[in-house]
Amino acid sequence: MTTLxxxxxKQTVDVDxxxxxxxxxxxxxxxxxxxxxxxxAQCGACTVHVNGKAxxxxxxxxxxxxxxxxxxxxxxxxxxxxxxxxQQAWIDEQVPQCGYCQSGQLMSAAALLTNNSTPTDADIDxxxxxxxxxxxxxxxxxxxxxxxxxxxxxxxxxxxxLKEKQNA
Amino acid sequence: xHKWTRRGFISTGxxxxxxxxxxVTLPLGHRAPGLAHLVTTEGETLxxxxxxxxxxxxxxxxxxxxxMGQGAQTALSQMLADEMDLDxxxxxxxxxxxxxxxxxxxxxxGFILGNVDIPKVLVPAVDGLFLxxxxxxxxxxxxxxxxxxxxxxxxxxxxxxxxxxxxQSAAADAWQVPVNEITTENSHLVHQPSSRRATxxxxxxxxxxxxxxxxxxFKDPSEFKIMGQKVQxxxxxxxxxxxxxxxxxxxxxxxxxxxxxxAPVFNGRIAQLDDSAARKVAGVVDVVKLPGGEDSDxxxxxxxxxxxxxxxxxxxWQAQQGLRQLTVxxxxxxxxxxxxxxxxxxxxxxxxxxxxRETDTVQGDVDKASTGAARLVEADYRVPFLAHACMEPLxxxxxxxxxxxxxxxxxxxxxxxxxxxxxELGFDADNVTVHNLFMGGGFGRKANPDYAIQAALVSAxxxxxxxxxxxxEEDIRQDFYRPAVQSRFRAAxxxxxxxLSWENxxxxxxxxxxxxxxxxxVAAQDIGHVAxxxxxxxxxxxxxxxxQHGFFIESFIDELATAARTDPxxxxxxxxxxxxxxxxxxxxxxxxxxxxxxxAEGRGRGIxxxxxxxxxxxxxVEVTVTEGKVSVDRVVVAVDAGFAVSPDGLxxxxxxxxxxxxxxxxxxxxxxxxxxxxxxxxxxxQALRMADAPLIETHIINSGETWGGAGEPGTxxxxxxxxxxxxxxxxxxxxxxxxxxxxxDYRIEETGEVA
Numbered sequence: 001m002t003t004l005x006x007x008x009x010k011q012t013v014d015v016d017x018x019x020x021x022x023x024x025x026x027x028x029x030x031x032x033x034x035x036x037x038x039x040x041a042q043c044g045a046c047t048v049h050v051n052g053k054a055x056x057x058x059x060x061x062x063x064x065x066x067x068x069x070x071x072x073x074x075x076x077x078x079x080x081x082x083x084x085x086x087q088q089a090w091i092d093e094q095v096p097q098c099g100y101c102q103s104g105q106l107m108s109a110a111a112l113l114t115n116n117s118t119p120t121d122a123d124i125d126x127x128x129x130x131x132x133x134x135x136x137x138x139x140x141x142x143x144x145x146x147x148x149x150x151x152x153x154x155x156x157x158x159x160x161x162l163k164e165k166q167n168a
Numbered sequence: 169x170h171k172w173t174r175r176g177f178i179s180t181g182x183x184x185x186x187x188x189x190x191x192v193t194l195p196l197g198h199r200a201p202g203l204a205h206l207v208t209t210e211g212e213t214l215x216x217x218x219x220x221x222x223x224x225x226x227x228x229x230x231x232x233x234x235x236m237g238q239g240a241q242t243a244l245s246q247m248l249a250d251e252m253d254l255d256x257x258x259x260x261x262x263x264x265x266x267x268x269x270x271x272x273x274x275x276x277x278g279f280i281l282g283n284v285d286i287p288k289v290l291v292p293a294v295d296g297l298f299l300x301x302x303x304x305x306x307x308x309x310x311x312x313x314x315x316x317x318x319x320x321x322x323x324x325x326x327x328x329x330x331x332x333x334x335x336q337s338a339a340a341d342a343w344q345v346p347v348n349e350i351t352t353e354n355s356h357l358v359h360q361p362s363s364r365r366a367t368x369x370x371x372x373x374x375x376x377x378x379x380x381x382x383x384x385x386f387k388d389p390s391e392f393k394i395m396g397q398k399v400q401x402x403x404x405x406x407x408x409x410x411x412x413x414x415x416x417x418x419x420x421x422x423x424x425x426x427x428x429x430x431a432p433v434f435n436g437r438i439a440q441l442d443d444s445a446a447r448k449v450a451g452v453v454d455v456v457k458l459p460g461g462e463d464s465d466x467x468x469x470x471x472x473x474x475x476x477x478x479x480x481x482x483x484x485w486q487a488q489q490g491l492r493q494l495t496v497x498x499x500x501x502x503x504x505x506x507x508x509x510x511x512x513x514x515x516x517x518x519x520x521x522x523x524x525r526e527t528d529t530v531q532g533d534v535d536k537a538s539t540g541a542a543r544l545v546e547a548d549y550r551v552p553f554l555a556h557a558c559m560e561p562l563x564x565x566x567x568x569x570x571x572x573x574x575x576x577x578x579x580x581x582x583x584x585x586x587x588x589x590x591x592e593l594g595f596d597a598d599n600v601t602v603h604n605l606f607m608g609g610g611f612g613r614k615a616n617p618d619y620a621i622q623a624a625l626v627s628a629x630x631x632x633x634x635x636x637x638x639x640x641e642e643d644i645r646q647d648f649y650r651p652a653v654q655s656r657f658r659a660a661x662x663x664x665x666x667x668l669s670w671e672n673x674x675x676x677x678x679x680x681x682x683x684x685x686x687x688x689x690v691a692a693q694d695i696g697h698v699a700x701x702x703x704x705x706x707x708x709x710x711x712x713x714x715x716q717h718g719f720f721i722e723s724f725i726d727e728l729a730t731a732a733r734t735d736p737x738x739x740x741x742x743x744x745x746x747x748x749x750x751x752x753x754x755x756x757x758x759x760x761x762x763x764x765x766x767x768a769e770g771r772g773r774g775i776x777x778x779x780x781x782x783x784x785x786x787x788x789v790e791v792t793v794t795e796g797k798v799s800v801d802r803v804v805v806a807v808d809a810g811f812a813v814s815p816d817g818l819x820x821x822x823x824x825x826x827x828x829x830x831x832x833x834x835x836x837x838x839x840x841x842x843x844x845x846x847x848x849x850x851x852x853x854q855a856l857r858m859a860d861a862p863l864i865e866t867h868i869i870n871s872g873e874t875w876g877g878a879g880e881p882g883t884x885x886x887x888x889x890x891x892x893x894x895x896x897x898x899x900x901x902x903x904x905x906x907x908x909x910x911x912x913d914y915r916i917e918e919t920g921e922v923a
Contacts, residue, residue, distance in 0.1 A: 016450065016486075023485045027425070032417035033410015035608070036484070037559055038640040042850035045559060073410035087408040094400065094816055097239070097824055099407030100414060100559040100608025125859035132850060134559045134609050136827020137820070138861035 002062050006031070007075025017063035022046045024062045025072060033073035033103045037132070044131030047104035048072050054111035056130070073103035076110060086110055089144035097135035105131050109145050119149055219248055219331060225355050225367040227254050229261040229324075239817040240879070242401045244324050246813055250394035251328030251387060254368075255354035261402060263604055321875055329384035331375075338374035339366060389811060389872070396870075398816045403606070415578035415605045418565045420633040424453055424480050426626050427487040427637055430646050431474030433500040433843035434703050435460070438475040445493035446479055451486030455479050455494070456629045458622055473705075474646075478626045484637050503703045504843040508652070511702050511840060512550065515654040515675045518700040519548075525673060525698050528684055532692030534660075537669035541660030545731050549657070549720045550904040553838035554650035554709055555845075555853060560608020561643045564623035567633040568593065573600045573624055578607035580615040592621045593628060611828070612708035616648050644853050645845040648707025649838055651676055655684075655720040660692075665732025667743060668692060674720070675700040680780075683713035686721055687750050687779060688743035704840060710828055711880040714780040718884025719833075719891070719905065722776035726892045727901060736892060737763050737775050744777075749808060749871055753777060753784045756806035760867050761788035770794060771801075772897025776889035782876025783809040787826070789862075789889040793897045796913035800830060800862040800890060805882065810875035812868045818878045819866045825882025826864055831856040833887035837906050 004011045006029060013028050025031045025048070034057060037045030041056040048057045049071040077084045083091075086109050096102045105128070112119055112127035119127070124145055133141065220228045229245040245261040248254075332352055339357040340347035343364055351358045357366050389396070406412035431437065443455040458476040477494060481487035538544060565576040566589075573593055579585050582604040590600040607614055623636035638646070655674035662668050669692035672684060677697040684695050709715060729739035737758050744750045754777050767773055770793055777786040790802040805822050812818045835854035839846045847853040891902035898912050 019483070019485055023483055027419075027483050030419060031410070032413075032419070035414075035559075036416065036561065036637070038850050039488075040640075040849055040851070043559070043640075043855075077409065083409070090408040091400070091404055094404060094820065096404050096407040097820060098559060098607060098609045099403070099412055100606075102407050103410050106408060128858045132559070132855045132857060134557060134611075134828070134831075134855060136824045136831075136856070136861070138827065138856075138858040139823060139864055140820075142858065 002066050004062070004065060004070055005068065006070045007072060007078060008069075013062065015062060018061045020058050021048070021060045021062050021065055021070070022057040025057060025070075031072050031074050035100055035103055037101065037104075041130070042132075043101070044104040044108060045101050047107040047131065049107060049111055052111065052114055054108045054127075071107075073107060076106060084110060085148045086113070086144065089147045093140045093144040093147070095137050095140040095144055097137055101131060101133045101135075105133065105141055109141070109148075112145070113149060117149065119145070219252065219327060221369050221372050223369055225258060225369040227252070227259050227355065227368075229259060231261050231263055239401050239403075239814060239820065241403070242399065243814040243817050243878075245402075246394045246397075246399060247321075248324040248328040250392055251325045251384075252332045253352035253354070253393075254328075255356075256394050256399065258355050325386055326384060329386055330380045333384050334375040334378040334380055335368055335371050337378045338371040342371070342374060389870075395813050396811065396815065399814065401817070413605050414560055414608050415565065415576055416560060416563045416608075416635070416637060418576040418603075418605065418635065420565065420567065420635075423565070423633040423635055424482060424630060425484045425487050425637065426456075426478045426480045426623070426634050427484060427491055427639060427642075428458070428476050428478040428622055429491055429494070429496075429642060430458075430476035431460070431498050431500070432645060432845075433474075433498060433503050434705060435473040435503060436475065436498040436500045438477065438496060439499040440497040441477060442495040443477075443479075445495070446490040449481070449486065449490040449493055451481040451483055452490040453480045453482065454630050455490070456626050458625055476622065478622065478636065480626060480630055480634060484635075487637075488639065500843055506703060506843045507841055508552070508839040511652060511704075512654065514702070515550075515652075515700050516548075518675060518698050519654060519656045519673055522673060522698060525696050526677075527694065527696035528677070528681070529693055529695050531690075531694075532669070534658075534669040534671050534692045534694045537692040538658070538660045541668055542663045543661040543731060544658060545661065545728055546656075546658045547724060547727060547901075547903060549655045549723060551650075551653050551716045551719060552836070552905065553652045553704055553706075553840070553845075554715075554832055554836045555644050555647040555838050555847070556609070556611045556613035556709060557644065557850070557853060557855065558607070558609030558611060558613055561638045561640055562613070562619040563635065563637040564620040565633065565635040566620070566623040566627040568624055568628040569631070571595065571599055573627075574603070575600065575620055575624060576603045576605060577620050577623075578605050578610075578614060579617065579620065580607070580610050580612070581617070584615075585617040585620050588617050589620055589624045593624055611710045612712070613647060616707055618646075640850070641848040644838075644848055647838075647845075648705045650709030650715060650832075651678070651706040652702070652704075653716045655716070657720070657724045659724070659728055661728065661732055665734055665739075667728060667732075670695070672696070672720070672724075673698060674717075678706070678713050679708070680712060680714070683717040683780070684721070686725075687747055687777070688725065688740070689746055690743070703843070710825070711780055711883040714778065714880070714884040715829070715832070715887075718776070718778040718780070719887040722778060722885070722888030723891050723901075723903065726774070726776075726888070726895065730895075740775070740777065749873060750777060750779070750784060752871070753786045753806045753808050753869060756867055756869060757786035757788050757804055760806065760865065761790070761802075761804035763788060767896075770897060772893045772895070774889045774892025774894070774896055776885045776892060778881075778884045778888075780877075780881045780884055781879075782874060783807060783878065783881040784876075785822070785881045785885045787885045787889040789886070789893040791890065791893040791897055793894065793912055796911060798834070798890075798894060798907060798912060800834075800860065803830075803862045803864045803886065803889070805864065805866045805885075806869060807866065807881065808869040808871045808873070808876075809878055809881070810873045811870050813875070815868055818868060821878040822866045822882040823864045825880060826886045827856055827861060829883040829886035830862070830890065833890050833905055834860075834907050837909070 002013050013024055025034050035045040037043035039058050041059045046056055046058040047054050050065050050068050086106055108128055108131050229248050231241045231244050241261055249259045336350045337347050339350050343359055345359055355368050446455055456478045460473045460475045479487045479490035567574045582602045586600045586602045587597050590597040627634040658671040660668040667690050670690045672695045674697050726736050729736040772791050775788050786806045788804045792799045803826055895901050
């Protein structure tokens with residue numbers, strides 16, 4: 001038996017300890033918002049938070065996150081009563097096309113903003129480097145992340161530069 | 169093209185309990201009444217085959233196309249809603265069920281059979297690509313960038329306009345006023361002189377008695393209220409909170425999971441299988457052999473020929489653990505010595521022999537032009553095989569029980585899938601129900617039903633619902649690939665660099681037929697192809713043959729501009745002087761990119777233009793080459809799709825098409841070693857990532873010409889524009905993709921390669 005805390009709820013699963021967290025979430029806890037894309041931490045579709053940090057659940061054994069706080073896309077909005085600001089920005093910028101990678105993209109972006117409220121473009125690139133979008137919506141993803149960073153952490157000293165970038 | 173000369177194109181019927189059906193369906197008789205039980209629920213009236221009205225006046229548009237991210241369901245709904253004057257806030261949409269009445273094939277084909285004016289550009293889409301594909305006539309294909317330009321123009325707009333007119337007539341009868349005094353707005357009927365106003369729902373049943381005009385009047389673009397507007401896509405909210413249901417998210421009671429491996433060397437057979445170790449893996453329930461198909465050819469040869477083995481378990485991971493324990497000896501039927509090198513040697517040989525060469529077009533006399541030329545330019549171009557690598561690996565969930573099969577899948581052709589699954593199981597098509605879910609990418613791959621067949625066969629064997637999921641490795645190695653192609657050019661230039669002749673011979677022609685044709689005014693042309701088949705399965709890949717020919721044509725014309733010592737933009741513009749639409753698109757891209765401005769050392773700029781699927785796209789790419797590494801800084805796009813029904817949707821599709829094509833141009837290469845695919849996952853089949861994604865600026869031209877497609881036309885243009893920019897920066901002419909294989913550190917000062 002392995003105990004996990006998923007989106008604030010304690011869950012106990014009876015699985016092989018080396019079973020990847022991804023499949024435990026999807027098949028045993030029926031949280032299908034976290035996606036399978038590659039199985040080797042190459043594409044980021046399976047990204048979830050463990051204690052607030054973005055990890056690839058397809059290569060993370062369930063045993064290694066025992067008793068840890070896990071957040072999936074289904075739990076991203078919990079603290080905000082509705083949508084996480086990034087989710088709203090994703091809608092405003094009409095980011096998703098097929099949408100399959102977007103859970104992972106959002107979880108990577110959310111982890112970035114939690115740790116760095118005023119990311120530079122280089123910070124965004126680094127944080128999002130592990131997430132592939134085959135529909136190629138990188139420009140929209142970047143714009144949505146910037147929008148949230150600006151709204152949440154408005155800094156007059158930065159605003160002109162950011163505006164310029166957004167208009168660029 | 170807005171002529172309907174065929175009576176009965178718009179058919180009507182009464183459904184049980186009253187109400188109206190307007191079917192813009194074809195071709196034989198009145199099929200629409202058969203739809204009633206499939207799409208109506210309590211309190212709803214089926215107003216026509218593409219829309220139903222609820223008693224709350226909510227309209228539901230029924231879309232016969234799948235959603236793989238392209239946003240076509242939104243654009244199509246906009247088209248119907250605008251013609252019908254619906255309140256956009258009162259419009260929902262859903263995908264049509266996979267039953268014959270919704271075959272969009274019939275829509276297009278009926279126009280042909282009925283001798284109705286069909287845009288020429290549709291003929292290959294409807295007749296060629298899709299017809300080759302199927303053993304049956306049951307097609308519900310999403311592909312060929314056809315949703316808006318075919319189903320939208322020929323179906324959605326007609327249905328919306330007809331429904332609106334019928335409602336107007338019904339209200340005029342009831343209110344005893346002339347029909348031309350009845351106006352419509354926001355899902356309401358209005359009679360201004362008597363200040364009367366009613367919802368559409370109130371007259372839905374009465375409208376059933378009205379005979380529809382066979383030529384309902386379209387709105388003039390100046391009257392559009394919803395078409396041409398930026399609207400929010402309905403599917404997006406569910407795609408940001410994890411609630412959107414993709415095929416892999418289906419979970420059924422008592423469901424097992426399976427994963428599969430097909431013969432790594434295409435067409436291989438199982439010589440010997442030892443599954444004893446696999447069966448001992450915890451959670452493994454069964455091991456199932458899946459026999460390969462017979463020889464199939466054509467662009468959508470629906471099944472792969474190789475044998476496969478599936479491992480069934482109580483979870484995907486468990487099934488994978490089991491699969492790794494299988495020991496299979498494959499009989500590779502002689503293909504195990506094939507390599508990429510041997511394939512290109514074969515292409516070279518066949519191009520040189522020109523045996524059985526067939527022509528696409530011949531104009532003037534190329535030999536005569538060459539004889540009198542000041543200069544001849546010759547070049548061979550190559551592109552490799554490409555996989556689709558949709559984000560969602562192939563998967564399907566099937567439940568075969570008591571002579572019936574229910575299947576959940578994300579696919580580009582639900583009706584076609586239904587028919588081939590039925591065929592494989594030996595069932596009537598009526599005993600197969602297909603539930604089509606969101607696709608995590610399609611790009612042409614999900615038009616081939618091999619994965620659905622596997623799921624159905626495994627479920628039939630184990631007698632329980634089974635979700636069969638491919639590993640990414642299987643997805644990369646068992647694709648229907650964009651073919652590898654080689655193209656051999658020769659052109660003759662006159663004293664002043666004028667283009668006298670254009671010769672091109674390439675291997676393997678598929679669809680669409682016009683892909684290798686050039687827009688340029690060249691008096692002598694000879695474009696043709698030779699067959700040079702390989703054992704590698706091929707299929708439609710975003711923009712199909714345009715993906716290679718766009719690169720070939722637009723790179724070679726750039727070489728000719730260099731040989732003529734003319735600016736590549738000016739060179740093209742001169743050759744397009746009789747094509748105002750092309751010229752406008754080319755000029756727009758050049759102007760927005762500030763084409764003639766100076767770039768810093770190490771930077772370069774390239775241009776390309778290509779027409780595909782009824783739309784024209786020109787792109788200017790700016791690159792920086794530093795120590796041999798190419799950075800793609802900026803892509804300026806001009807697109808003329810006739811009219812942008814959903815401007816943000818078109819922009820998003822262009823951005824997507826550019827990145828998809830850029831991934832291929834920079835990194836994309838499926839190579840064959842020992843008869844099998846050498847790549848396996850995203851580490852060796854790379855995709856463009858955010859840090860390397862360029863700024864993309866899209867400029868839309870609404871020319872008012874015949875409406876074109878959106879999903880594919882952005883893709884063929886990026887590779888040549890990029891390669892031409894690299895040439896501008898480095899002097900190195902990229903004649904083979906992908907670009908990663910070039911050593912761009914080597915810099916030559918003269919552009920001597922084309923001498």
